[in-house]
Amino acid sequence: MSSEPHPTATDPRQEARAARTSRLEAARGELAEASGRGEGGRHAMRQYSHRMDALIQQLYADAGSLTQSVAVFALGGYGRRELCLHSDVDLLVLFAGVIGPDDERFLHAFLNPLWDLGLTIGHHVREVQEGAGLEGDNSEFLLALTDARPVVGDATLLDQFLAASDVARTNTRTLEALKALIAERHARFNDTFYQLEPDVKEAPGGLRDLFGAQTVAKLSDPALLTNGGAGTRALEDAEEFLLRVRSVLHLEAGRHHNVLSHEVQERVADRLGYAGSTPSQRVERFMGDYFRHARAIDRSLRFALKAAPAPIGKNLVKGADGVRFIDTRVAAERPETWLALFQAAIDEACPVADDALACVGQNAGRFAPEAFFPTKAHREALLHFLKPRPGLYARLSEMHDCELLGQMLPEFKAINCRVVRDFYHKYTVDEHTLLTIRNLERLANRPSRERERFGRLLNELQAPELLVLSLLYHDVGKWTDDDHTLESAKMARQMFDRLDLDAEQRAEVDFLVREHIKMSLVAFRRDTEDPEIVRQFAQFVGVEERLKMLCLMTLADVEAVSRETLTPWKEELLWRLYVDTYNHLTLTYGDEVIGSEQLLHSALVDQPPADLSAGEVASFLEGLPRRYVQLFSREAIYKHVQVSRDLAPDSVNAWLTRVDSGWELTVLTHDRPFLFSNIAGVLSSYGMDILRGFAFTKPTGLIVDMFHFTDDERFLELNDEGEAELLKTLRDVVLGRMNIAARLRGREQGAFRRRLPGFAPVVHCDNESSRRYTILEIVAEDALGLLYRVSRAMSESGCDVDLVLIGTEGRRAIDVFHLTREGVKLTPDQQLEITGNLQRVLEGRS
Amino acid sequence: MKLIKAIVRPNKVDEVKAALEKLQISGMTVTEVRGHGKQKGHTAIYRGQEYNVSLLPKMEIEVVVPDSMADDAIKAIIASARTGEIGDGRVFVIPVLESYKIRTGERES
Secondary structure: OOOOOOOOOOOHHHHHHHHHHHHHHHHHHHHHHHHHOOOOOHHHHHHHHHHHHHHHHHHHHHOOOOOOOEEEEEOHHHHOOOOOOOOOEEEEEEEOOOOOHHHHHHHHHHHHHHHHOOOOEEEEEEEHHHHHHHHHOOHHHHHHHOOOEEEEEOOHHHHHHHHOOOHHHHHHHHHHHHHHHHHHHHHHOOOOOOOOOOEOOOOOOOHHHHHHHHHHHHHHOOOHHHHOOOOHHHHHHHHHHHHHHHHHHHHHHOOOOOEOOHHHHHHHHHHOOOOOOOHHHHHHHHHHHHHHHHHHHHHHHHHHHHHOOEEEEOOEEEEOOEEEEOOHHHHHOOHHHHHHHHHHHHHOOOOEOHHHHHHHHHHHHHOOHHHHOOOHHHHHHHHHHOOOOOOHHHHHHHHHHOOHHHHHOHHHHHHOOOOOOOOOOOOOHHHHHHHHHHHHHHHHOOOOHHHHHHHHHHHHOOOHHHHHHHHHHOOHHHHOOOOHHHHHHHHHHHHHHHHOOOHHHHHHHHHHHHOOOHHHHHHHHOOOOOHHHHHHHHHHHOOHHHHHHHHHHHHHHHHOOOOOOOOHHHHHHHHHHHHHHHHHHHHOHHHOEOOHHHHOOOHHHHOOOOOOOHHHHHHHHOOOEOHHHHHOOHHHHHHHHHHHHOOOOOOEEEEEEEEOOEEEEEEEEEOOOOHHHHHHHHHHHOOOEEEEEEEEEOOOOEEEEEEEEEOOOOHHHHOOOHHHHHHHHHHHHHOOOOOHHHHHHHHHHHHHHHOOOOOOOEEEEEOOOOOOOEEEEEEEEOOOOHHHHHHHHHHHOOOEEEEEEEEEEOOEEEEEEEEEEOOEOOOHHHHHHHHHHHHHHHOOOO | OEEEEEEEOHHHHHHHHHHHHHOOOOOOEEEEEEEOOOOOOEEEEEOOEEEEEOOEEEEEEEEEEOHHHHHHHHHHHHHHHOOOOOOOEEEEEEEOOOEEOOOOOOEEO
8 A cells, every 4th residue: 555655754844834924814803804894994003004014024034044134014005004904014114334246135024925825915115325315206206105014123213215315305305296196196087986886995085095185294284184074983994994895895806906886885884784674775875975985085185285394304394374393292392403494494584483483482492502513514504594594683582582592592582571771772682682683684685775785795795694693792791781782792612612613713703793783883974984994994804804703883873772763874974984994905905015014013023833943934924914924814824835935936835625615726936927827727717716815925935826716617526537637737726837828728718608698897006005016806797717717818918916805706707916017006097098098808708 | 133044964953952052041942854965865776776866865953042142052062062074064144033931922122
C-alpha cells in the first residue's frame, strides 16, 4: 500500500502565509457579517482597519532588518479608519534617508505578501527629503496625505517630511486639486445628486463629497463645518448611512462596487431593515433617506468650498475676517510662530482675525522674550517684519494691544499708556511711537507729492528695518523724567543681545536712538545757512546712509507729535538741512583728509592688532579722506593695512565677501590707467549688478576700492570655482593681460535691448565744492556696464578717477566722481569736453 | 500804538523773543512764513540737478507796542536778529488805530 509522504518539516514561510490569510479572512468575515446585518458602518470599518493595521505591523516586523528609519502610514479611507470590504489599501512608506538596495529588499519583503493576500495596494514610497518638493507632487497623493495616519515605524518621519515642505503652497495646491477633482467628478454626474441609481462614493452628495468637505475644513478651518452647511450631526448621520450602504454593496457584489442600481436597491433596503409592505415601499423609503443624506453632504460641501479660508502658511489661513491660526491649540504652545501670523497679515494686506489675537493675547504672558526668537531665522524674521510698508503700523498696533509687542520687546512695556504732559504731544508715548512708524509706512507707499522727496530717501535705505527698530525704541526712556534719549539708548542696548544684532546694526540703532532729536534741533533752531553749522552736522552724521535715516526719523517723529506739528515750513527746513549736509558729505569729503594730527590720539592707531605696529596703521591712514574710517570697520581697515604692507607694484590684491544682501569685492592695488573702469567692467561682464561702492586713492597711488553687488544670475553660488575665476579675470584685466571690452560687448548689447524707457540722464560738473577736485555727479538709469562706460569715458578724456561714490535708488544710478587731470582740477574747456563725452555715452551715442 | 512785524531767520526767534521780554514786551504772535526778499531766493543743487529755492522759510513776529516803546522794540529786534548776511529779514511798523480785548470788550488806547 502506498501513501503520500508527509512533510518532514513545516515550511515557516508557508505557515506564516497561511496564518496571514487566515487573519485577513477572519477580519473580512467579521466585516461581512456586520455588513450583512446592515451594520457595516463606522464602527465595523474601524474594527476592520484595526485588524489591517495589525497585519501590516506583522509584515513590517517580518520584512527583515532595516538600515535606516522607515515608517508606514495609512492614507485615504484607510487613514480615516474607514476601510471597506473591497477597498484599496493605500499606504505611504517613508524612509528617513536615501533609499538603497537594502531598503528596496525590505520594500519587496514588506509589499509582496500584501499582494499575495489579494489586496489591492496603492503604495507610495518617499524619502523625507522629498518633502521639499511636496507641493509639486501629484494631486491624488497630496489629497491622500491629508488623512495620513502612522501604522508602524518611526511616526516622526511624517513630521519631518512635512516640515521640509512649503506648507502654505502645498495646502493651497491640495485645495485647488480637490476643487478641480470635485468639479470634474460632478460634471460626470451632470452636477446633480438626484441620481436614481447613484454611485454612493463618486456621485454628488456621496462619500467623496463628504470627505472633500472634511478635507477643506482640515486644511483651512477645523470649525468650518460646525459654522455652516448642514451641521456636524447631519454629516455624521449621512456618513454612517452611506458607509453602511457601501458595505452592503461590496458584500453583494463581492468586489469594489459602489453603484446603487435599481436591482440592488431592494436588497440594500432589506439589509438595512427598512419597513414596508412591498419592496417598492421599502426602496422608496430607503432612497428617500439616501437623498436627504446626500442633500446634507451637498449643502455642507458647497458651504465649505465657498467659505473656506485660504491656506497662507504653516497653521495659517486667510478668511473674511483676516489671518488666523488653523489650530489655535498648537499655536498657543508655539510662540515662535506668532510673528508669522502678523507677517502673513501684512503680506496679505488684511488684519489679524480676532480669535487669533485672542489666542496670542491669552498666552503671550506665559513666555519669556527669548521664546519668540529661538533661532537666527526667527530673529531675522523680526527684522524682515519691521521693513516699512503698508500695514506695519496696524499690525504693530495689534501686537501692542494683545500685549505681544511688550512681551517680545519688554523695554516697550515701560511706555505702555505712558502720559507725558507737555504743550506739544497729543498722544500717549506708546501711540506716538507707533505713529512714527505709520508716518514712515506712508512714505513707503505712494507718498503725497510734497513728500515724494522723503519717500525716495526711504527707498534708498539699505536697512530701513533698523530705522523702524530705532523708532520703536526712541522714546522708551520716557518712562523716566531724566534725559530720555540716553535712557532710551541704554534700554535699546538690552535688546541688542536678544536679537543678536551685529556690530554695525548695533552702532546704527544706538546712534539713531541716542541722537534722534539732533537733526530737529539743528534744522529748526540753528542757522543752517551758515556753512559751518552744516559742516559740523555733516561731521556729526558722518555718512549719507546715517543722514538719510536721521532725516526720516526726524520727519516721522515730529509728525507723530500731533497733526499740526509738522508744517510744510518745518519740512522745508528739514529738507534743506538734508540737502546741504548731503552735498557736504558727497562733494567736499575729498578735501578732508586724515592728517598726522588726527592720528595722534586715534584708537585705531593706538590699539592695533598684534601683527601691526601703530606706525604702519598711521602711515596707511594718512592722506586718505576721513570718510574712509567711517565707511569701513576697524577689522576691515586693519586688513587693508596688512594687505597694503606687502603689495608689490604690479600686484592686485582682491577678495570677495558674502554679505546679507549680496557680495562685496575689495581691491587693493596701485593706481594705473583705466583701473576703476576695468574693475567695474569685470563685474558687469559676469552680470553683476553694482549697487554701491567707494573708491579711494592715497597720495602715494595706493587704491582701496569696494564694490557691493548682487549676483542675480547666481554665478558665484552655482559655480564652485566662480569666485576664483572672477578674481583671476579681474587680475588679468587690471594687469592688461585681458581686454574687458570684448568680453563685455555681448552682455551690453543684450542689456541695451532689454532696456525700459528711462529718463534723461543728468551730468553735473562742479568745480566749486572741492578745493582739490572737479566733481562729476551722474544720475542715470541704471544699466549693466554703466559704471564701466562712464568711468572709461573719463579715463579716455585723460582724467584720473581719484574718488568715487556709487549709489543706486531703484532704477536710478547716482554716482559721484572726484576727478583731476595731471594732478589738478579740470579747466572749463576740459569740463565741457568731459560732460559732452559723458552725455553721449549715457545716451548711447558712442 | 504801533504794530511791529518782523520777518527774521527761524533760528533767531528765541533771541528776538528774549530781547523783547527784556523791554517788558511779552505779548507777541509768531508765525511760520515763507518768502523772499530782493534776491528772490537762490538755486540749490541736489544730485546734479539744480532747483530753485525761491521761498525761504522765515519766522514772522508781531508785537503791538505803545508809540513810546516802538523805537526801542525795533532796535532790540534788529540787534538780536542780525547776522550781517543776506537774508536777515525785515521789520515793518504799522500804526494801530484801536485795540479791543475780546473777552471783556474793553478798548485800549
